[in-house]
Amino acid sequence: MNHTFKNENGHLVATATFDKAEIQVATEKAIKNLCQNITVRGFRKGKAPIEEARKFIRSDDLGNHTINELLKSVDREFFKDPEFNGYNLLNGFRPKVSLDKFSNEEAEFTITYVLRPYTSKIGKYTDIKADAEEKLIDDESVTARIQELADQNSELVTKEKEAAKGDVVNIDFTGLLNGEAFDGGSAKGFDLELGSNHFVPGFEDQLIGHKAGDKVDVNVTLPVEYPEPLSGKDVLFKVVINSVKVKEIPEINDDFATTLTGKYVSSNLEELKNKVKSILSEEAKNEYQRNVINSLLLKVRNDSEFVIPDEYVEQLVDNQVKFNSERLESQGLTLDEYLKIVKKDKNDYRAEIKEQLLDQLKTSLLYDAIFANEKLAYPTNKELEEKLGKPLNDVLKDLNSYFKKIGQSDEQIRAQTNSYLNEVNSSIIFEKVQNRLLELNGYKAAEPASQESDKTDTVEENK
Numbered sequence: 529m530n531h532t533f534k535n536e537n538g539h540l541v542a543t544a545t546f547d548k549a550e551i552q553v554a555t556e557k558a559i560k561n562l563c564q565n566i567t568v569r570g571f572r573k574g575k576a577p578i579e580e581a582r583k584f585i586r587s588d589d590l591g592n593h594t595i596n597e598l599l600k601s602v603d604r605e606f607f608k609d610p611e612f613n614g615y616n617l618l619n620g621f622r623p624k625v626s627l628d629k630f631s632n633e634e635a636e637f638t639i640t641y642v643l644r645p646y647t648s649k650i651g652k653y654t655d656i657k658a659d660a661e662e663k664l665i666d667d668e669s670v671t672a673r674i675q676e677l678a679d680q681n682s683e684l685v686t687k688e689k690e691a692a693k694g695d696v697v698n699i700d701f702t703g704l705l706n707g708e709a710f711d712g713g714s715a716k717g718f719d720l721e722l723g724s725n726h727f728v729p730g731f732e733d734q735l736i737g738h739k740a741g742d743k744v745d746v747n748v749t750l751p752v753e754y755p756e757p758l759s760g761k762d763v764l765f766k767v768v769i770n771s772v773k774v775k776e777i778p779e780i781n782d783d784f785a786t787t788l789t790g791k792y793v794s795s796n797l798e799e800l801k802n803k804v805k806s807i808l809s810e811e812a813k814n815e816y817q818r819n820v821i822n823s824l825l826l827k828v829r830n831d832s833e834f835v836i837p838d839e840y841v842e843q844l845v846d847n848q849v850k851f852n853s854e855r856l857e858s859q860g861l862t863l864d865e866y867l868k869i870v871k872k873d874k875n876d877y878r879a880e881i882k883e884q885l886l887d888q889l890k891t892s893l894l895y896d897a898i899f900a901n902e903k904l905a906y907p908t909n910k911e912l913e914e915k916l917g918k919p920l921n922d923v924l925k926d927l928n929s930y931f932k933k934i935g936q937s938d939e940q941i942r943a944q945t946n947s948y949l950n951e952v953n954s955s956i957i958f959e960k961v962q963n964r965l966l967e968l969n970g971y972k973a974a975e976p977a978s979q980e981s982d983k984t985d986t987v988e989e990n991k
Contacts, residue, residue: 529605533612538837540615540641544602548633551594554601555632558593559585595627598635616644621839642837645889647897651831653824654968660819663812670804677792678780684773690739691772693723697735698770701746705763712860713763717770731765742769753869755861820971821962825891828965832897834890844885845878852881895961902964907956915952923949 531544546554559582566584568576606612621642629636684696691697696719703713722732734746746765750758778784785800791807794800853863867877909920916923927948931941963973 529601531602531605531609533615535615535643538643538645538835538840540612540617540643542606542612542639542641544598544605544637544639545629546598546635550601551598551632551635554597555590555594557597558590562589562593591630595630595635599625599637602637602639615641616646618642618644618837618840620843642839643835645834645836645840645893647832647893648835649833650894650897650901651828653828653898653965656824656827656969658820658823658827658969658971660816660823662816665805665808665812669808670801673804673808674780674800677788678777678784681784681787682775682777685776686771687774688740689772689774690737691722691735691769693736694721694775696721696773696775698773699735700768700770702766703763704766705758705761710758710763713765719773735767735769738769740769740771743767744769753871755865755868759868817966817971821965824965824969825894828898829890829894832890832894834893836886836889836893841882841886841889844889845882848881848885849878895958898961898964899957902961904957904960904964907953911956912949912952915956 529544529546529550531542534541559578562585563576563578563581564574566576566581567573568580568584570576571580574581618641623642624640626638626640627635628638698717698719700716701714701718703710705713720726720732720735722736725732728748728750730748731746734748735744738744744767746767747762748765749762750760752760754760778787780797782796785794785797788794788800792800792803794803849863856863856866867874872880907915913920924945927945928941931944936944966973
């Protein structure tokens with residue numbers, strides 16, 4: 529058998545040709561196999577002499593079995609070939625086989641395999657400048673954060689008053705379509721902030737000016753994006769106002785500062801201001817570093833070239849659409865209903881998902897490419913334990929105990945554990961690539977993780 533290999537747009541295109549002698553050998557094997565299922569008068573099934581049994585073989589069956597024998601030899605020969613084994617085939621995709629020629633004299637096949645996506649060209653990733661600016665923390669920023677803390681610590685106090693915008697009303701309501709209650713249109717003891725626009729347009733406005741104990745008829749037209757039979761319909765909500773609550777925000781002073789907990793715990797307002805400024809500065813520093821990394825990566829990615837098979841991308845999109853559909857169904861909504869609400873058709877929806885997944889995939893491929901190009905060291909057990917915050921054996925015990933409690937089998941536990949550790953492993957690799965990018969372009973990098981050279985301490989990557 530003669531064969532050739534060619535890399536074409538994310539596919540390994542192989543040709544295999546056979547001469548007359550090879551075809552004859554395959555034909556003889558096919559005849560022997562077929563004869564085992566032929567019954568000749570006077571002989572048990574498969575026991576007749578081949579010369580007699582072959583007379584009953586149909587030409588189509590012989591041709592098909594001969595082709596199968598040739599393909600078996602293709603598999604055997606390919607897997608012996610170092611060149612073939614040098615290609616990174618993508619699991620889960622069956623090769624496509626085309627029979628180009630077939631006769632007693634010659635046979636030719638084209639076999640197309642799907643290759644794992646890869647970066648064919650890494651863009652320039654040194655001496656580039658990120659489009660990012662570090663935010664300066666001023667007194668106005670500190671005041672705004674303290675006001676947020678005060679808002680978060682506000683209390684709802686019941687008042688005997690008419691409801692106004694910004695108040696929270698506790699209501700019971702029943703939605704009626706043509707005088708009949710409809711599914712999902714009723715609730716009791718529901719807290720609704722007036723002006724939050726959480727309900728159908730016009731609903732909240734009609735409650736303003738009413739007080740506890742009032743019964744209000746709220747007439748609204750449902751948006752056309754609602755699922756049938758409610759789409760665009762005029763409905764009536766029978767509403768009872770149980771209470772009106774006013775949001776009381778604490779005064780910002782020394783006493784307020786002493787009520788805070790966690791990282792904001794303070795003994796007076798001045799100390800709180802200093803802490804808030806320090807926290808905001810750290811947040812700004814981290815955000816700046818993230819923006820720098822994202823900007824550098826985007827520039828490198830836009831300057832890079834990738835080979836990504838279409839079949840793989842479509843599979844990713846199918847999987848994401850299925851996941852999204854199942855999540856929507858768990859919330860009582862079909863994908864078609866959701867698409868109607870957001871005013872998209874399925875093609876546009878898939879196109880958006882495809883674009884997002886391609887961006888994510890390219891970024892991941894770029895990380896791998898830079899990691900390999902810079903010859904960075906794979907994470908060690910020590911680095912893994914530092915990331916996990918405890919010894920690896922303790923983590924494995926905890927994971928095993930948890931997965932057993934939720935009824936996972938041993939095989940599932942192994943798979944889940946490997947998946948988790950691989951994610952942690954990948955996060956360390958990403959950090960190493962990010963730090964190298966920062967260093968190569970004149971930005972301050974975070975403290976690098978320990979890189980042990982001992983091969984026995986290396987956690988093997990399992991993608």
